[in-house]
Amino acid sequence: MACMWYPIGFTVAANPSSAVVKMDEDGTATLLTGTVETGQGSLTILAQIVAQELGIATDDVVVVSADTDATPMDTGAIASRTTYVTGNAARMAAEKVKLMLFDVAAPMLGVKPHQLEAKDHKIVVKGYPQRNMHIADVANHARVVTGEPPIGSASFNPATVALDPETGQGKPFGTYVYATQIAEVDVDDETGEVEVIRMVASHDCGTPINPMLVEGQVEGGISMGVGFALQEEILFNAQGVQINPNLTNYIMPTSLDMPEIEVDIVDNYDPTGPFGAKGVGEPTLVPTAAAILNAIYNAVGVRITSLPATAEKVFNAIQAKREAEPKQITA
Amino acid sequence: MDKKPTVAEKTVVQEPSILHESVIAPLVSYPIEVVVPKARQQTPAVGQRATRLDGRLHGLGQTGYIDDITFPGMLYAKIKRAGVASARIRSIDTSEAEAMPGVMAVVTGKDVPCNSFGPSLKDQPVLAYERVFHAGDGVAAVAAVTEQIAAEALEKIKIDYEVLTPVLDPLESLKLETPGVHAPSANIYQSKVIKKGDIEKGFAASDHIVEGTFRTQMVEHVPLEPHATIAMWDANGRVTIHSTLGRITLGRADVARTLAIPISRIRIVATIVGGNFGGKNEITTEPVLALLSKKSGRPVKSVFTRPDEFIASTTRHPLIMDYKTGVTKDGRIQARKIRLILDGGAYCSWSETTLGKACILSAGPYNIDNLYAEAHVVYTNKTMTGAMRGFGAPQVCFAYESHMDDIAHLLKMDPLDIRLINAFNEGSLSPTGQTLQSVVVKESLLRAAERFGWHSNGKGSTNGGTNGGAKLLEKENVNGNTVRV
Amino acid sequence: MVTVTININGENRTATVPPETTLLRALRDNFNLPGSKLGCDVGDCGACTVIVDGKPINSCLMLAAQADGRKVLTIEGLASMNGVHPLQRAFEDCASLQCGFCGPGVIMSAKALIDENPDPTIPQIRDALGGNLCRCTGYVKMIEAIQIAARVMRGETAEVNR
Numbered sequence: 007m008a009c010m011w012y013p014i015g016f017t018v019a020a021n022p023s024s025a026v027v028k029m030d031e032d033g034t035a036t037l038l039t040g041t042v043e044t045g046q047g048s049l050t051i052l053a054q055i056v057a058q059e060l061g062i063a064t065d066d067v068v069v070v071s072a073d074t075d076a077t078p079m080d081t082g083a084i085a086s087r088t089t090y091v092t093g094n095a096a097r098m099a100a101e102k103v104k105l106m107l108f109d110v111a112a113p114m115l116g117v118k119p120h121q122l123e124a125k126d127h128k129i130v131v132k133g134y135p136q137r138n139m140h141i142a143d144v145a146n147h148a149r150v151v152t153g154e155p156p157i158g159s160a161s162f163n164p165a166t167v168a169l170d171p172e173t174g175q176g177k178p179f180g181t182y183v184y185a186t187q188i189a190e191v192d193v194d195d196e197t198g199e200v201e202v203i204r205m206v207a208s209h210d211c212g213t214p215i216n217p218m219l220v221e222g223q224v225e226g227g228i229s230m231g232v233g234f235a236l237q238e239e240i241l242f243n244a245q246g247v248q249i250n251p252n253l254t255n256y257i258m259p260t261s262l263d264m265p266e267i268e269v270d271i272v273d274n275y276d277p278t279g280p281f282g283a284k285g286v287g288e289p290t291l292v293p294t295a296a297a298i299l300n301a302i303y304n305a306v307g308v309r310i311t312s313l314p315a316t317a318e319k320v321f322n323a324i325q326a327k328r329e330a331e332p333k334q335i336t337a
Numbered sequence: 338m339d340k341k342p343t344v345a346e347k348t349v350v351q352e353p354s355i356l357h358e359s360v361i362a363p364l365v366s367y368p369i370e371v372v373v374p375k376a377r378q379q380t381p382a383v384g385q386r387a388t389r390l391d392g393r394l395h396g397l398g399q400t401g402y403i404d405d406i407t408f409p410g411m412l413y414a415k416i417k418r419a420g421v422a423s424a425r426i427r428s429i430d431t432s433e434a435e436a437m438p439g440v441m442a443v444v445t446g447k448d449v450p451c452n453s454f455g456p457s458l459k460d461q462p463v464l465a466y467e468r469v470f471h472a473g474d475g476v477a478a479v480a481a482v483t484e485q486i487a488a489e490a491l492e493k494i495k496i497d498y499e500v501l502t503p504v505l506d507p508l509e510s511l512k513l514e515t516p517g518v519h520a521p522s523a524n525i526y527q528s529k530v531i532k533k534g535d536i537e538k539g540f541a542a543s544d545h546i547v548e549g550t551f552r553t554q555m556v557e558h559v560p561l562e563p564h565a566t567i568a569m570w571d572a573n574g575r576v577t578i579h580s581t582l583g584r585i586t587l588g589r590a591d592v593a594r595t596l597a598i599p600i601s602r603i604r605i606v607a608t609i610v611g612g613n614f615g616g617k618n619e620i621t622t623e624p625v626l627a628l629l630s631k632k633s634g635r636p637v638k639s640v641f642t643r644p645d646e647f648i649a650s651t652t653r654h655p656l657i658m659d660y661k662t663g664v665t666k667d668g669r670i671q672a673r674k675i676r677l678i679l680d681g682g683a684y685c686s687w688s689e690t691t692l693g694k695a696c697i698l699s700a701g702p703y704n705i706d707n708l709y710a711e712a713h714v715v716y717t718n719k720t721m722t723g724a725m726r727g728f729g730a731p732q733v734c735f736a737y738e739s740h741m742d743d744i745a746h747l748l749k750m751d752p753l754d755i756r757l758i759n760a761f762n763e764g765s766l767s768p769t770g771q772t773l774q775s776v777v778v779k780e781s782l783l784r785a786a787e788r789f790g791w792h793s794n795g796k797g798s799t800n801g802g803t804n805g806g807a808k809l810l811e812k813e814n815v816n817g818n819t820v821r822v
Numbered sequence: 823m824v825t826v827t828i829n830i831n832g833e834n835r836t837a838t839v840p841p842e843t844t845l846l847r848a849l850r851d852n853f854n855l856p857g858s859k860l861g862c863d864v865g866d867c868g869a870c871t872v873i874v875d876g877k878p879i880n881s882c883l884m885l886a887a888q889a890d891g892r893k894v895l896t897i898e899g900l901a902s903m904n905g906v907h908p909l910q911r912a913f914e915d916c917a918s919l920q921c922g923f924c925g926p927g928v929i930m931s932a933k934a935l936i937d938e939n940p941d942p943t944i945p946q947i948r949d950a951l952g953g954n955l956c957r958c959t960g961y962v963k964m965i966e967a968i969q970i971a972a973r974v975m976r977g978e979t980a981e982v983n984r
């Protein structure tokens with residue numbers, strides 16, 4: 007078993023994101039973001055956040071990203087910050103679009119803008135769901151009648167306080183996530199080989215914007231953690247030159263090395279995140295090695311203090327323990 | 338004066354015909370079904386198991402990565418690696434390579450307008466010049482009409498090294514008498530301290546003191562897509578760089594610095610990146626490719642080989658972690674003292690962030706009133722360490738959670754219970770004095786334990802009854818011991 | 823230079839290439855099929871997996887000349903007039919791919935498995951993917967998608983539904 011905490015965003019240093027959202031006259035929207043999709047699914051998450059704010063569906067949002075000529079500033083795909091920081095910027099930019107739509111819709115619905123909400127592709131009078139306009143009609147009216155095509159931009163940077171250089175006291179991060187992973191291992195005491203059979207991973211990410219993608223992050227993080235715990239190591243010769251710089255001799259987890267994984271998402275809501283979301287990218291691998299090494303300890307009573315816990319290391323530790331212990335008569 | 342052949346004097350090499358378009362065109366000649374999965378069409382959008390926006394193209398093999406992009410007249414670049422960990426460069430002779438048919442441009446460190454960059458300390462050269470700091474340093478680059486000619490040209494570049502004794506062990510590097518990797522700069526290039534309460538008082542109030550030292554290794558990110566770059570310098574003096582960068586904003590500023598041109602003259606396009614994990618968070622070959630493009634007047638592409646990926650990109654910091662914890666007999670942590678030594682490799686890269694996060698997180702998600710944590714990162718002549726998923730957190734978590742189980746074992750407590758006793762609550766103060774919000778560490782512990790079937794002999798008061806931890810649930814197994822922990 | 827004629831995705835294609843050209847390079851550079859990826863070029867990662875005469879192979883380890891006269895199926899040949907292949911659909915619906923770079927190779931390995939064994943067990947699926955490295959997903963959602971696709975292909979369920 008191992009639990010952990012992990013922060014979202016940079017340590018004190020400003021790590022802002024900007025975002026631009028615009029809506030076309032049919033009620034579909036475009037998000038411009040300077041972050042980069044590196045596989046996490048962050049663009050899907052950002053589309054969901056913008057869609058939520060505007061009361062439309064994920065598929066109604068197109069995301070333009072990763073081009074410095076076309077997209078606004080973003081600190082990038084790093085530090086588990088995209089959902090939280092870029093997500094906040096995207097939500098705030100979408101909110102500005104929404105407020106423009108409210109201004110256009112309010113006189114037509116005979117209410118004040120603050121009495122409106124956006125949901126299910128409609129601009130609706132709060133408490134009176136029958137009094138509504140389709141969002142496409144409002145967006146079209148904004149473009150062709152009032153001449154105010156809906157567009158919004160916003161920036162977000164987590165609130166931090168610099169650390170005191172002497173004591174390290176301060177507020178380095180906007181928020182943190184928490185997690186526990188528990189491993190079940192099979193240790194072959196004749197060879198020292200460790201097989202991870204099962205991992206239960208209970209993770210906090212604030213509100214999961216997309217549970218399927220959260221699961222994907224956890225499963226992938228665990229695979230990286232299994233490699234860190236048991237297999238992977240860059241080796242150098244005495245002259246300081248790497249001796250295994252290839253995937254033949256640098257061993258990383260394959261499908262055969264993966265345990266059965268059960269992902270559990272802890273209910274949570276962070277008031278500083280977009281719709282309560284925090285992040286999940288990096289933390290998924292943080293407790294994995296510790297959980298596996300503690301499982302090895304419980305299985306065979308040896309504490310491996312240096313990673314990776316290769317079969318050789320585990321075997322030697324088991325041997326050393328046997329030699330140190332008085333002989334026991336087995337039943 | 339050394340005479341260089343002009344391009345016109347060289348034998349013309351038949352260039353490979355470019356068959357594919359400059360961008361990926363749909364490659365199928367049948368109608369693609371437009372079926373949008375339901376979750377993407379539903380409102381409210383948040384909370385839906387929406388399929389990924391890129392999922393369809395991924396499955397069809399139609400996602401356009403950098404290596405799938407080709408431009409007319411494009412050259413291929415290769416970079417020569419030092420192959421020695423520490424050396425003085427006496428001379429670099431590129432004349433033979435430049436004379437080769439098909440070679441269109443060669444650059445070395447002297448061609449780089451500002452040959453240093455880095456996310457915090459600017460200690461990393463674009464191409465090593467005068468000094469080599471690790472074996473993966475690039476020393477020269479070639480652009481040629483084919484990849485093979487570029488590779489052959491690298492062999493013709495002659496470099497005379499005065500090989501120096503490398504500093505490889507971080508604990509050696511710490512010592513004052515060890516020569517500075519980047520002399521006159523000290524080998525310890527950054528440090529961090531966190532102090533809270535009074536550890537001596539805390540240790541005095543403890544029933545037991547537990548100590549441990551833990552070490553972690555250097556690992557590589559291994560994104561399946563190797564680093565790839567295409568640079569095109571146009572006649573307006575503007576350079577467009579397609580790059581596998583996860584941080585285009587930072588990348589653009591770094592490229593501007595190294596090329597000594599305004600940021601607005603640079604466009605970086607990252608399309609989609611085939612795996613990052615922190616390894617693609619800073620520039621690598623972008624300025625080199627830009628210079629080769631400027632020199633040759635052609636688009637230039639390079640893709641890291643898998644060995645390049647290991648030796649010339651960043652890796653995870655190895656850590657040496659000393660822990661000392663004072664605890665009462667009922668399992669309450671009274672004081673903790675931590676020292677972390679990070680092997681920074683040859684350059685700072687993202688060490689500042691890694692050092693900071695490792696130090697702040699090193700005590701674990703526990704309420705500890707008396708804490709002293711110090712962390713130091715040192716230079717060695719090894720592959721540079723930088724950003725990697727978790728920034729030092731997986732390393733310190735391995736230490737603090739192993740240490741926690743050692744304490745539980747000593748006290749004959751259930752590992753779950755000792756964690757529950759000490760874990761943060763809503764509103765707990767972090768080691769830096771920050772009031773924590775939305776804290777669910779105990780919830781995650783309890784939920785994971787329940788889901789797993791963790792067998793505990795009661796909550797919080799197990800020091801009398803258990804056999805030193807969880808009950809062992811042994812499965813039938815000839816050689817092994819299957820145990821749930 | 824050697825001239826090769828390969829049946830690629832049902833069409834006979836011809837190219838003249840240097841003899842050392844691998845099938846992977848020929849597919850990508852000569853036949854305009856960049857779906858197969860170059861991840862290591864030495865047969866370790868499986869990103870270049872294609873099916874040659876029914877067997878999954880690393881196309882970086884086969885010369886184009888060795889593929890002369892043989893039948894090659896690449897990721898681009900998997901979808902048809904009837905729509906995307908059930909594997910492609912299942913991989914999309916389960917979000918089985920993240921960065922996607924290993925995806926074409928993984929899907930081709932899975933296709934070769936299901937062609938040979940329409941009802942593979944999880945250990946058999948793990949075995950079949952043993953040569954395909956993925957750093958993003960932990961393989962979990964790939965295995966799930968392959969099971970779903972196999973079910974669809976056996977006609978047990980019409981829709982790829984979670």
